[in-house]
Amino acid sequence: VAIGSHNKGNKMERNKHGGEIWVPWGEKEKANHIIPSLIFSFIITFALFLEEVVRPLVSFSPNWAVVLPGDSVTLSCNLDPVEPANHTYTWYKNGAIINKHQQSFEIQSASWVDRGHYQCQTNYSAKSDSLELEVSYDTVILQVPPRINEGDPLALRCHDRPGFDIQSTLFYKDNEAIEIPVTDSVLHLGKANRNMTGIYKCKGFYHGKMYWSSKRFISVTGNYTEIAIIIALLGFHIFHVLYIYIYCLRIRDPIPLYIYIYIYKYKVSQKALQGNIKIKKVYLDTHVLCVSK
Known part of the structure; x- marks a missing residue:
């Protein structure tokens, strides 16, 4: 100033x-x-x-930055602490206005054209930061939250395409196996901290064959502050x-x-x-x- x-x-x-x-x-x-x-x-x-x-925040539900074709995801424009009753909403994808004017909207079956950077804005606020949605055509993907702040609950998911049912899922951080029990291909790591920053991947077996996800870099940032x-x-x-x-x-x-x-x-x-x-x-x-x- x-x-x-x-x-x-x-x-x-x-x-x-x-x-x-x-x-x-x-x-x-x-x-x-x-x-x-x-x-x-x-x-x-x-x-x-x-x-x-x-300043609003864009969020995904389920809270994954990358999805597979056919997955559904709901995008929401969260304005706190102002109540949304009297607000009108404008959504942007890759910087261009899209034909969405409600607080939340659903992508029912994700495809390649849905990938991009999403932002929202109300008639009483500045434009939000962008949040990227990826659509992957890999057989197995590692799903991570799009935004990870210290103190947030951190979960990772080893997700496979329809027709596959991978078993014996195992997660790795910086090429070292994470020895924590996995529930339904989801790894719960507890509250995020800076030490959790690193390169992650997962693997699973289907009919005796091993499938690996692509590596993803996870960065745990400081608490969100305005x-x-x-x-x-x-x-x-x-x-x-x-x-x-x-x-x-x-x-x-x-x-x-x-x-x-x-x-x-x-x-x-x-x-x-x-x-x-x-x-x-x-x-x-x-x-x-x-x-x-």
């Missing part, structure tokens, strides 16, 4: 001959000029904050210095935030915080960035 823009500290007046000249501003005039513009900037910033916080910046309590302006409060808001997950102060694109300070921080002497052309770690 840019706190402000550079101000030359001058004003324009007309001389006795009708010409225009630039004369220095006094500090009182500067304050009278800058405060309304800062209030306007705050309103715009807060409006952008509202738009960014309300971060917004609110600039509040805009103070007075003296020699291009603002006295303000800067709030970095955590949405959904209580993880640490860090605030970075940029002046003319150079990082000059960094401080951990638990939710907000009061910063004095923040110059115009300062950029503020909240990040999670």
Whole structure:
């Protein structure tokens, strides 16, 4: 967020001959000029904050990133915590609008044309991040969730095409067998953590023949967090210095935030915080960035 823009500290007046000249501003005039513009900037910033916080998430049910031809999958546009009653929905596939306008829709029998990156948006929200659906024609596939965050329950499935009924399913991580009991070709690994990141595959037997799935890289990421910046309590302006409060808001997950102060694109300070921080002497052309770690 840019706190402000550079101000030359001058004003324009007309001389006795009708010409225009630039004369220095006094500090009182500067304050009278800058405060309304800062209030306007705050309103715009807060409006952008509202738009960014309300960002939907696309989800699949069943929660697999890859399916076989003929499988069914339901796509949903989840907007939390706003109730969906008065929302209209727009769906995108590979960046183009598709003819779907409800919160959820079902692909009853997946085929090659259904693969792609899906996004959704409501009339009150920003566009969601994309979620990729793959359709594989392999005999055996390893099904994994499309999005895996720390703390989420993690399950993998060794899935075979119709007409096959693989037995003695075994899963591997980084070429080492996972010695955990498998139920109906599904491996339950418990809550996901960073140590579960790796390359996975599975195998099974059908009529004495071994079938392997393709390898899939699973990445367990940090908790999903949306971060917004609110600039509040805009103070007075003296020699291009603002006295303000800067709030970095955590949405959904209580993880640490860090605030970075940029002046003319150079990082000059960094401080951990638990939710907000009061910063004095923040110059115009300062950029503020909240990040999670």
